[in-house]
Amino acid sequence: MTRPYRSVLYIPASNARAMDKARTLAADAIIFDLEDAVAPSEKVGARDLLAQALLADYGARARIVRINGFDTEWGESDARAFARGADAVLIPKVSRSADLDRVADFVPETPLWAMMETAEGMLNASEIAAHPRIRGMVMGTNDLAKELNARFRADRLPMMAGLGLCLLAARAHGRVIVDGVFNAFKDEEGLRAECEQGRDLGFDGKTLIHPAQLSVANEIFGPSEAELDLARRQIEAYEAARLQGKGVAVLDGRIVENLHIVSARAMLAKAEAIAKLGS
Ligand SMILES: CC(C)(COP(=O)(O)OP(=O)(O)OC[C@H]1O[C@@H](n2cnc3c(N)ncnc32)[C@H](O)[C@@H]1OP(=O)(O)O)[C@@H](O)C(=O)NCCC(=O)NCCSC(=O)C[C@H](O)C(=O)O
Numbered sequence: 001m002t003r004p005y006r007s008v009l010y011i012p013a014s015n016a017r018a019m020d021k022a023r024t025l026a027a028d029a030i031i032f033d034l035e036d037a038v039a040p041s042e043k044v045g046a047r048d049l050l051a052q053a054l055l056a057d058y059g060a061r062a063r064i065v066r067i068n069g070f071d072t073e074w075g076e077s078d079a080r081a082f083a084r085g086a087d088a089v090l091i092p093k094v095s096r097s098a099d100l101d102r103v104a105d106f107v108p109e110t111p112l113w114a115m116m117e118t119a120e121g122m123l124n125a126s127e128i129a130a131h132p133r134i135r136g137m138v139m140g141t142n143d144l145a146k147e148l149n150a151r152f153r154a155d156r157l158p159m160m161a162g163l164g165l166c167l168l169a170a171r172a173h174g175r176v177i178v179d180g181v182f183n184a185f186k187d188e189e190g191l192r193a194e195c196e197q198g199r200d201l202g203f204d205g206k207t208l209i210h211p212a213q214l215s216v217a218n219e220i221f222g223p224s225e226a227e228l229d230l231a232r233r234q235i236e237a238y239e240a241a242r243l244q245g246k247g248v249a250v251l252d253g254r255i256v257e258n259l260h261i262v263s264a265r266a267m268l269a270k271a272e273a274i275a276k277l278g279s
Pocket residue numbers: 009010011012017018019021022033036037115117139140141142143144180181185209210211
């Protein structure tokens with residue numbers, strides 16, 4: 001059964017208190033960040049702090065380590081330090097599949113994830129998602145906006161081409177894909193709208209920067225009671241139709257075909273996986 005990634009919380013690896021606090025937070029996954037959230041003067045100390053923190057019990061939460069890029073003085077040592085002991089190593093600013101090859105040699109066993117946040121990365125999303133070692137993709141919408149010289153808009157129109165290309169690539173190759181962060185962490189209404197948009201587009205969840213954002217993401221990226229009820233009734237109606245020798249059913253005035261049943265079963269499986277997390 002697939003692990004849920006409704007809420008993926010960034011924590012600066014230089015912040016011991018926040019890393020400890022995360023052990024009790026309702027996050028499906030945590031990104032321990034060694035890259036942009038950590039000042040250059042703190043990089044080496046943060047690496048040591050994180051190695052200690054990962055010895056603690058994070059329960060069912062996926063532990064993802066975002067290392068520094070291999071074009072920096074810290075990247076290779078980060079990769080070596082977390083080649084084991086995390087659930088995934090997240091590589092920043094992946095622009096082509098060769099960027100993954102470079103890290104793969106240092107991290108032979110742990111799954112790799114890619115930050116999708118450069119213009120070149122958007123254009124190469126398919127070859128990146130096809131890389132044999134990659135399991136997940138994370139949208140970096142702040143860096144992408146910077147590269148595009150785009151303005152932040154509530155409807156994220158300037159992001160749509162990139163979000164769409166990465167979603168298509170992730171789905172074509174069966175990878176997890178998580179939406180970018182919503183910076184205004186005190187604006188719950190704005191977060192809710194952006195989560196709804198991300199869910200509509202097809203993302204598995206949202207990356208977050210503050211614990212106050214967790215409940216909204218968990219709610220919106222988890223199946224609602226109404227969706228679960230519909231899924232159960234679709235399966236029931238379809239099975240009854242099949243017993244009558246029909247290939248399709250009609251429910252609430254809408255056609256139900258096998259492809260809807262595949263989605264309905266996937267939604268029920270996701271709800272079961274979430275229930276097992278207990279959040
Ligand atoms: C944004 C923050 C700097 C705000 O911090 P602060 O002012 O300390 O917040 P609060 O006082 O409201 O905190 C309340 C308590 O919650 C804990 N806390 C805060 N943030 C986190 C967190 N992310 N994870 C776990 N716990 C957290 C505080 O420690 C307080 O606890 P307590 O003392 O016990 O009451 C801060 O939230 C923050 O640093 N957030 C993460 C920022 C980050 O990681 N940014 C980098 C990733 S974003 C990015 O780069 C995306 C991508 O690359 C792109 O290009 O888009």
